[in-house]
Amino acid sequence: MLRRHGPGRALVIGLALAGVAVVLIRNGSSTYSLSVWSLAVVGAGLGMSLSLLVTYAGLPSLAQAAFYGTGGYAVGILAVKQGQDNLWLGLLLAAAVSGVLALVLGLVSLRTRGIYFQIITLSFTAMIWGLAVKWRELTGGDDGLVGILSPSIAPFKGYLVTPQTVFTVSALSLILICLVVRMVRNSAFGHVLVGIRDSESRMAALGYRTTAYRLGAFVISGVLAAIPGALLTYQLQFVSPAQLNFVVSIQALLMVVIGAGTLLGPAVAGIGVIWLQEILQRHTDHWLLVLGVIYIIVAMVNPPMLAQRLRQRWVVREPAMESAR
Amino acid sequence: MRPVLEATDISVKLGGVQILSHLSIQIERGERRAIVGPNGAGKTTMFNVLTGVLRPQEGRVALLGRDVTRWDVSRRANCGMGRTFQITNLMHSMTVEENVVLALAASLPVRRDLFRPLASRGLDRPASELLDRWGLGDRRHAPVHALSYGERRELELVLAVAGEPAVLLLDEPAAGLSPTETARVCELVERLPRETSIVLIEHDLDMALALSDTVTVMSEGSIRGTGSADDPAISALVEDVYIGGTAEQEDADVAG
Numbered sequence: 001m002l003r004r005h006g007p008g009r010a011l012v013i014g015l016a017l018a019g020v021a022v023v024l025i026r027n028g029s030s031t032y033s034l035s036v037w038s039l040a041v042v043g044a045g046l047g048m049s050l051s052l053l054v055t056y057a058g059l060p061s062l063a064q065a066a067f068y069g070t071g072g073y074a075v076g077i078l079a080v081k082q083g084q085d086n087l088w089l090g091l092l093l094a095a096a097v098s099g100v101l102a103l104v105l106g107l108v109s110l111r112t113r114g115i116y117f118q119i120i121t122l123s124f125t126a127m128i129w130g131l132a133v134k135w136r137e138l139t140g141g142d143d144g145l146v147g148i149l150s151p152s153i154a155p156f157k158g159y160l161v162t163p164q165t166v167f168t169v170s171a172l173s174l175i176l177i178c179l180v181v182r183m184v185r186n187s188a189f190g191h192v193l194v195g196i197r198d199s200e201s202r203m204a205a206l207g208y209r210t211t212a213y214r215l216g217a218f219v220i221s222g223v224l225a226a227i228p229g230a231l232l233t234y235q236l237q238f239v240s241p242a243q244l245n246f247v248v249s250i251q252a253l254l255m256v257v258i259g260a261g262t263l264l265g266p267a268v269a270g271i272g273v274i275w276l277q278e279i280l281q282r283h284t285d286h287w288l289l290v291l292g293v294i295y296i297i298v299a300m301v302n303p304p305m306l307a308q309r310l311r312q313r314w315v316v317r318e319p320a321m322e323s324a325r
Numbered sequence: 326m327r328p329v330l331e332a333t334d335i336s337v338k339l340g341g342v343q344i345l346s347h348l349s350i351q352i353e354r355g356e357r358r359a360i361v362g363p364n365g366a367g368k369t370t371m372f373n374v375l376t377g378v379l380r381p382q383e384g385r386v387a388l389l390g391r392d393v394t395r396w397d398v399s400r401r402a403n404c405g406m407g408r409t410f411q412i413t414n415l416m417h418s419m420t421v422e423e424n425v426v427l428a429l430a431a432s433l434p435v436r437r438d439l440f441r442p443l444a445s446r447g448l449d450r451p452a453s454e455l456l457d458r459w460g461l462g463d464r465r466h467a468p469v470h471a472l473s474y475g476e477r478r479e480l481e482l483v484l485a486v487a488g489e490p491a492v493l494l495l496d497e498p499a500a501g502l503s504p505t506e507t508a509r510v511c512e513l514v515e516r517l518p519r520e521t522s523i524v525l526i527e528h529d530l531d532m533a534l535a536l537s538d539t540v541t542v543m544s545e546g547s548i549r550g551t552g553s554a555d556d557p558a559i560s561a562l563v564e565d566v567y568i569g570g571t572a573e574q575e576d577a578d579v580a581g
Contacts, residue, residue, distance in 0.1 A: 202414040
């Protein structure tokens with residue numbers, strides 16, 4: 001794992017491919033499919049934000065919807081109550097509010113492990129959802145906040161309004177999130193996280209403040225979730241408690257599970273999940289049922305195991321692991 | 326000279342049962358101390374109190390003269406305490422070298438380079454050297470899960486000494502090993518730097534006596550006696566706590 005990750009050939013190729021994909025989709029899609037693509041890349045961003053926590057820190061949090069939704073409400077309230085319409089300011093606020101929330105929840109929940117951790121993070125999501133429903137003056141209650149105007153993307157020209165711009169900005173945010181997750185994975189911080197995931201007591205005995213590292217990962221993950229959350233609100237020009245629903249947390253976890261094993265797996269799975277949902281919704285009223293069956297089959301196939309088996313079969317093993325020289 | 330590690334008047338009660346009562350122990354610099362006693366004597370509990378896993382209801386623990394009673398495990402580790410675990414406890418998804426790099430990185434300042442690649446910290450060479458020195462050099466790139474049980478115990482020891490601790494606590498380093506593997510672990514422990522103090526819990530009495538200068542005999546949550554490993558009174562006491570019998574006389578002779 002101690003590879004030298006300079007600019008790296010894989011990174012350059014990956015970025016080039018992502019750039020080509022963005023241009024192709026942006027210029028070659030109908031308005032409708034571009035809007036689905038925008039939802040898909042935002043969903044993928046949510047999945048990636050959680051993958052940092054699950055894959056590297058071993059924390060299967062169910063609070064991701066809380067940070068995602070809080071990001072959405074932050075820009076919604078900023079736009080509707082304050083009339084502030086700058087995209088970057090909105091994203092900054094969303095990230096800050098979710099970051100603080102993640103810090104508070106992390107301090108409480110990271111004392112626990114396993115199922116208790118999941119119960120606490122789930123309860124927290126339900127709490128934030130309840131707050132959004134009850135605090136009518138601020139959040140609009142059940143109806144949510146409507147009439148969120150498209151923000152300006154100053155210093156660039158124009159507004160986040162055409163499907164092309166919405167998609168481009170959303171896709172760039174996904175690329176950015178992937179880069180952050182990659183950086184964390186390759187960093188000393190990421191290695192320590194994996195070490196703590198493997199053996200917390202050993203890492204503590206070596207002198208690592210394990211809770212501080214976990215908390216750091218929790219906050220980064222919360223901040224990352226706020227970005228797609230805010231962009232979803234801008235896309236829909238609307239935010240409601242549905243964005244905070246625990247089902248969103250489960251969906252994010254699903255993306256991570258389906259895409260486990262590789263860095264970008266959760267992003268690809270996220271795009272797939274949103275598209276699948278969209279296509280099924282158009283063709284059948286029983287789309288939830290079909291989706292459920294597909295998820296069960298996917299879980300039984302166990303994608304990480306499958307990916308590993310394929311890799312062992314098709315990819316020549318690198319000599320002597322991949323150590324740095 | 327002040328002791329490297331000192332526990333004074335430690336009492337621990339777990340679930341209403343008195344596990345340790347008013348126990349005191351002092352480890353001098355460079356001393357090699359074995360702690361022996363039958364199951365239930367409180368050895369592991371004392372170990373947990375010394376390492377910071379468990380906070381005693383009474384008493385204090387001092388490390389290099391500092392009161393660390395309320396310090397957690399990682400803070401004690403940063404202050405010079407190393408340990409191994411009874412059940413091997415390694416980063417199983419990584420290679421041997423990556424385990425050692427993490428152990429070495431633990432003693433670096435935290436903020437520096439935290440988000441830069443671990444490889445850029447230049448720890449792979451010291452890690453290789455450390456592994457060569459401890460005879461695991463050829464297993465450097467092996468994933469931990471591919472190691473034999475004996476090799477894992479050796480790696481445990483390498484991780485524990487990577488930070489050059491002032492005191493090293495070994496929790497049954499030979500548990501579950503074959504005679505050959507035990508001999509190998511013994512050899513490694515004997516090769517540890519002489520200035521490192523060692524506290525050893527070991528069921529294998531021969532090994533415990535061979536590796537230590539002094540022996541502390543425990544039973545029923547208190548210390549029955551401490552003395553030189555070749556002191557006949559200590560041998561008699563060991564025999565007494567393991568086999569039973571009347572040894573009050575020996576008790577009196579070696580107490581203190």
